[in-house]
Amino acid sequence: MEVAVVGTGYVGLTTAVSFALHGHRVTGVDVDAAKINRLKQKICPIYEPGLEEALARAIDSGALRFAASLKEGARDADVLFICVGTPEAADGSADLSYLFAAVDDIRALQADVPKQRTVVIKSTVPVGTADRVAALLAACGGIHVASNPEFLREGSALQDALSPSRIVIGADADEAFAVLKRLYEGVKAPRVFTTRADAELIKYASNAFLATKISFMNELARLCAVLGTDVQTVARGMGLDSRIGPEFLQAGLGFGGSCFPKDTIALLQLAKQHGVSLSILEKVRDLNATQPDWFIARLRDRLGTLHGKRIAVLGLAFKPNTDDIREAPSLKVLNVLLREGAAVSAYDPVASPAVARLFPQVTYASDPYAALQAADAAVLVTEWKQCVDLDWQQVKAVMNAPVLFDGRNAWPADALSKAGFVYVGVGRS
Numbered sequence: 001m002e003v004a005v006v007g008t009g010y011v012g013l014t015t016a017v018s019f020a021l022h023g024h025r026v027t028g029v030d031v032d033a034a035k036i037n038r039l040k041q042k043i044c045p046i047y048e049p050g051l052e053e054a055l056a057r058a059i060d061s062g063a064l065r066f067a068a069s070l071k072e073g074a075r076d077a078d079v080l081f082i083c084v085g086t087p088e089a090a091d092g093s094a095d096l097s098y099l100f101a102a103v104d105d106i107r108a109l110q111a112d113v114p115k116q117r118t119v120v121i122k123s124t125v126p127v128g129t130a131d132r133v134a135a136l137l138a139a140c141g142g143i144h145v146a147s148n149p150e151f152l153r154e155g156s157a158l159q160d161a162l163s164p165s166r167i168v169i170g171a172d173a174d175e176a177f178a179v180l181k182r183l184y185e186g187v188k189a190p191r192v193f194t195t196r197a198d199a200e201l202i203k204y205a206s207n208a209f210l211a212t213k214i215s216f217m218n219e220l221a222r223l224c225a226v227l228g229t230d231v232q233t234v235a236r237g238m239g240l241d242s243r244i245g246p247e248f249l250q251a252g253l254g255f256g257g258s259c260f261p262k263d264t265i266a267l268l269q270l271a272k273q274h275g276v277s278l279s280i281l282e283k284v285r286d287l288n289a290t291q292p293d294w295f296i297a298r299l300r301d302r303l304g305t306l307h308g309k310r311i312a313v314l315g316l317a318f319k320p321n322t323d324d325i326r327e328a329p330s331l332k333v334l335n336v337l338l339r340e341g342a343a344v345s346a347y348d349p350v351a352s353p354a355v356a357r358l359f360p361q362v363t364y365a366s367d368p369y370a371a372l373q374a375a376d377a378a379v380l381v382t383e384w385k386q387c388v389d390l391d392w393q394q395v396k397a398v399m400n401a402p403v404l405f406d407g408r409n410a411w412p413a414d415a416l417s418k419a420g421f422v423y424v425g426v427g428r429s
């Protein structure tokens with residue numbers, strides 16, 4: 001089967017590479033010509049562990065190529081995966097303009113080269129979108145439409161795509177199910193076969209539920225901070241119950257990234273359009289929005305004022321192992337610190353250039369100790385290994401005052417307190 005992947009961002013590129021590694025012939029297509037040129041030269045446009053090597057292997061094997069348009073490179077495609085972005089529109093709903101532009105391209109391709117094809121929507125889209133796309137493409141003839149949401153995480157994208165937790169396929173025709181079953185042959189994972197609408201909702205509901213776990217713990221952390229209890233220990237004790245599970249109980253500065261923030265808001269918007277209020281999710285969103293402010297307020301209390309203080313910020317990406325700063329909590333932290341007149345030095349192994357474009361007034365250091373130099377306090381924002389495994393004697397020697405605010409509960413609290421640091425975590429001190 002000839003596979004085309006439309007959109008070569010995090011999801012599209014990972015999808016293209018993983019299908020190629022599974023032995024399919026794949027063409028990656030993107031409207032961003034510069035990105036396509038780099039991909040042709042085996043240069044991965046994103047920081048994602050292992051992806052660049054896998055990209056080179058897939059290209060060298062002859063299974064993967066790239067093209068700037070469907071007509072140029074994917075005329076014979078039997079299956080077309082739509083993996084374009086669905087960012088937040090002004091009203092919070094998912095902006096589907098990239099998706100419908102891709103559908104237009106597919107319609108033009110089908111008019112040019114008519115054949116039996118399956119169009120698979122992998123982008124995260126509101127319930128009903130795949131049915132709309134099917135209605136639009138019905139006039140072309142010969143096209144089935146399926147929904148196959150993606151659950152990969154940034155930082156472990158390739159691994160997640162090669163060994164997914166589950167494969168969800170929504171369709172309304174046996175032919176479409178058969179095509180996707182063949183494509184995923186050999187991938188070990190439970191399958192869910194359902195309607196397109198169910199598949200679309202499974203994606204949003206999964207992200208909303210994970211976001212809810214995080215906000216629950218972040219709110220609990222606020223109680224722990226007052227009671228003097230340790231949210232980490234509480235989370236561990238809770239997570240040992242298999243009905244709760246240990247994952248996504250990590251209190252911190254809130255969830256960021258290209259998915260949870262926009263997907264929770266898009267689900268709220270979808271529910272509102274249908275006259276339903278998802279009140280738990282509303283609280284999840286609101287709590288997340290205030291979490292960095294809540295933590296920085298504790299820092300302000302500790303220092304008396306932030307004005308004129310030198311603050312070191314360690315970690316800027318929305319999570320470790322990515323250079324993605326979309327909705328990163330670091331942006332909110334920098335905003336508050338700068339607004340209140342602090343002098344900020346920051347360190348991140350890969351995300352500094354992207355943040356520097358937004359915050360030129362911050363000093364960007366090339367290692368954590370340089371960022372900590374003469375600092376009145378340090379804030380851990382992203383738990384990169386490079387920001388967590390520090391030589392604490394050196395940290396103490398370079399800082400102006402040994403004040404550590406651990407926004408990810410990743411530093412060794414007890415050892416640091418014993419070593420004479422002032423340690424404040426999120427619901428843990």
Ligand SMILES: NC(=O)c1ccc[n+]([C@@H]2O[C@H](COP(=O)([O-])OP(=O)(O)OC[C@H]3O[C@@H](n4cnc5c(N)ncnc54)[C@H](O)[C@@H]3O)[C@@H](O)[C@H]2O)c1
Pocket residue numbers: 006007008009010011012029030031032035083084085086098099101102105122123124125150151152153154258259
């Ligand atoms: N990033 C993730 O971890 C992740 C995980 C699961 C699902 N998703 C969902 O997958 C979708 C894609 O996310 P992403 O992070 O990969 O997006 P992205 O912004 O990284 O990449 C989207 C790509 O699509 C290209 N594009 C836009 N319009 C196009 C068109 N008409 N034809 C061809 N290419 C086009 C863009 O140039 C860009 O390269 C979104 O709906 C997102 O919610 C993302």
Ligand SMILES: O=c1ccn([C@@H]2O[C@H](COP(=O)(O)OP(=O)(O)O[C@H]3O[C@H](CO)[C@@H](O)[C@H](O)[C@H]3O)[C@@H](O)[C@H]2O)c(=O)[nH]1
Pocket residue numbers: 124150151152153154155207210214247248249250251252253254255256257258259260263318319
């Ligand atoms: O216990 C936790 C777990 C995560 N986070 C934060 O939550 C955000 C998202 O983390 P993660 O889920 O690991 O990263 P993403 O790459 O955004 O992946 C999520 O979003 C993707 C896009 O929809 C989905 O495909 C994935 O299944 C889903 O985990 C990050 O800011 C994390 O710091 C916490 O604060 N506490």
